Amino acid sequence: MLNLKKESLHPKAASLKCKCLSCNEPLEMATSADGKSEVPEKGNISICIMCANVAKFDEDLCLEPLSEGELNHIKKVDPKSYRLLMDAVRLIKERNHG
Numbered sequence: 363m364l365n366l367k368k369e370s371l372h373p374k375a376a377s378l379k380c381k382c383l384s385c386n387e388p389l390e391m392a393t394s395a396d397g398k399s400e401v402p403e404k405g406n407i408s409i410c411i412m413c414a415n416v417a418k419f420d421e422d423l424c425l426e427p428l429s430e431g432e433l434n435h436i437k438k439v440d441p442k443s444y445r446l447l448m449d450a451v452r453l454i455k456e457r458n459h460g
């Protein structure tokens with residue numbers, strides 16, 4: 363389950379020093395949608411909990427943009443994670459506008 367509460371995020375990821383590509387919010391923590399990996403790895407997907415921007419981690423665990431093609435790829439090979447991702451984006455956007 364995807365949990366957006368900060369308390370649920372892994373402390374090891376707290377040393378990340380990257381910023382959201384969209385709103386510039388410092389990325390201090392990360393979590394994974396499936397709850398399996400404890401620290402982000404290259405290629406893992408990140409959602410900004412401030413603005414719902416979706417990005418992926420590069421080899422330095424900094425964020426880089428996720429293309430529509432990559433998003434479609436996730437949708438194809440991992441529809442469950444894709445749905446969780448889209449749910450999270452929708453929840454954050456609803457929160458921001460509500």
Ligand SMILES: [Zn+2]
Pocket residue numbers: 382383384385386387410411412413414415
């Ligand atoms: Zn953001």
